[in-house]
Amino acid sequence: MTTTTTAGSVIACPACQKKNRVRPSARGTPRCGACAQPLPWLVDATDATLDAELRAGVQVLVDLWAPWCGPCRTMAPVLEQLARDRAGQLKIVKVNIDQNPVTADRYRAQSIPLLVLTRGGSELDRRTGALPSHQLRAWLDNQHNSNTRPPA
Template sequence: MIVTDALIACPACGARNRLPVVASGRPRCGKCSTHLPWLVDADARQFSAMLDQSSIPVLVDLWAPWCGPCRSIAPILERLAADRVGSLRVVKVNVDEEPTISARLGVQGIPTMVLFHAGEEVGRQVGALPADRIRAWIDSVLTP
């Protein structure tokens, strides 16, 4: 699967915005200039470039559609992307469609969340957690 852009609805005005997977900066709505939540799917071709070009931390969610715990944390990660607009990019990777990414990261179980900052892995969480524990984990890893 080749993913080049995602369509993201603006939380303020509802306008649909095309958001590239590989880009730097903090995306804004083309209509009202509100910061957009950065929640995209990535493929193996874009993965390294996306990590290298991100100016904000990246949370990679490695999941599969048949995985119940993966589906249970999906809305939590969507909410997290919306709550941390401009300060966190959430990237979803379907391990069935992109096995090279999960192999590269040494993933042995899903869901696995890997946190990157400045292109380097800074944290990893295997298994589903409630929203407050995911937020606390991210904060503990990113706080110096």
């Protein structure tokens, strides 16, 4: 469960259920203050905060979406579960394109949902449209493996 406030997100730890406040643009990977387990990392961003959110020590999956978009609403629980399952390995950043047109232009969003995978602020790959959980995970696994292999 995640509740977003101006001071950050309040996230219940999947391991011990204690509530933790994760500030926007937190450095490192958020961990539970009680049991030290990695916390799911899913945040909302704006045109003004996106660059700070992209500066994470892990891959960042940017979800460009809109509230009127049916496939976007379908992806929301898939992404929430992914954030829980990949706690400490992946940060998910959601951007409402209706409220943040600069980001939509930046990523040349023609269709949504648009998922953009980044590392260190650089785009690695992108997918358009709702993906079933198993396809999303396979895509992320493939990208992770291809971007962590040592050079030949």
